[in-house]
Amino acid sequence: MASTAGDRFLRQLSATSNGHDVGCGLQQDHGGVGRRGSRRWSKKRAAAARGYGAGGYGANSKHQGEAAAAERKRVMVVVDESSGAKHAMMWALTHVANKGDFLTLLHVLPHSGSGRGEEASSLANSLGTLCKASRPEVEVEALVIQGPKLATVLSQVKKLEASVLVLSQCRPSPYCWLSCFLRSSSEEFVEQCINQAECLTLAVRKQSKGVGGYLVSTRWQKNFWLLA
Numbered sequence: 001m002a003s004t005a006g007d008r009f010l011r012q013l014s015a016t017s018n019g020h021d022v023g024c025g026l027q028q029d030h031g032g033v034g035r036r037g038s039r040r041w042s043k044k045r046a047a048a049a050r051g052y053g054a055g056g057y058g059a060n061s062k063h064q065g066e067a068a069a070a071e072r073k074r075v076m077v078v079v080d081e082s083s084g085a086k087h088a089m090m091w092a093l094t095h096v097a098n099k100g101d102f103l104t105l106l107h108v109l110p111h112s113g114s115g116r117g118e119e120a121s122s123l124a125n126s127l128g129t130l131c132k133a134s135r136p137e138v139e140v141e142a143l144v145i146q147g148p149k150l151a152t153v154l155s156q157v158k159k160l161e162a163s164v165l166v167l168s169q170c171r172p173s174p175y176c177w178l179s180c181f182l183r184s185s186s187e188e189f190v191e192q193c194i195n196q197a198e199c200l201t202l203a204v205r206k207q208s209k210g211v212g213g214y215l216v217s218t219r220w221q222k223n224f225w226l227l228a
Contacts, residue, residue: 039125040141072139073163074102078153078193079127084168087206089127090134091214092166095226096202099137106156109146120144150192162199169203169217194219 124142194201203217215223
């Protein structure tokens with residue numbers, strides 16, 4: 001695929017904007033679809049404190065802040081322990097998120113009471129720290145929620161008004177004739193998110209070293225090859 005086509009594709013993503021702030025700090029929510037933990041890496045509070053000392057909480061400053069927030073977009077990435085999810089996360093961080101955008105890492109625990117809460121929180125926190133270290137100019141938030149995976153992702157996309165949803169795309173089965181009839185639960189989940197999420201949804205898979213680049217699938221295009 002020509003690099004110019006990939007550039008146009010990425011410009012279309014970067015032009016999508018509709019992000020909103022959901023606050024910062026560590027919270028626990030026992031309502032909704034399940035237990036929720038969140039952490040946010042941001043310098044917003046420090047900047048706000050500096051603005052307050054200089055009279056930055058005036059009407060003009062408030063309106064400027066609201067206008068700036070409206071121009072940002074929220075990029076949501078579904079993460080887990082797999083290397084594919086980490087590749088998708090880093091691709092979203094470097095190819096979709098711009099300066100000032102919000103990057104939400106969503107880790108869904110499908111089985112309530114599975115005892116994996118602390119492990120999942122540790123994973124989400126480590127991924128969030130990695131993202132913030134890689135691109136400090138992007139606002140990063142990590143969420144851990146227990147509940148049905150598809151319903152949880154779709155509800156969080158709607159609740160947080162995400163502009164772009166990024167998922168990891170698994171490699172197809174080597175038994176091509178069989179994969180035409182049988183699809184894994186992961187493939188079904190990705191396809192359902194692409195078709196049902198109320199935002200642009202991208203499934204990303206990193207190519208092998210010999211090939212390079214990424215394969216990106218959307219509702220309208222399948223396995224779009226990006227060399228970047």
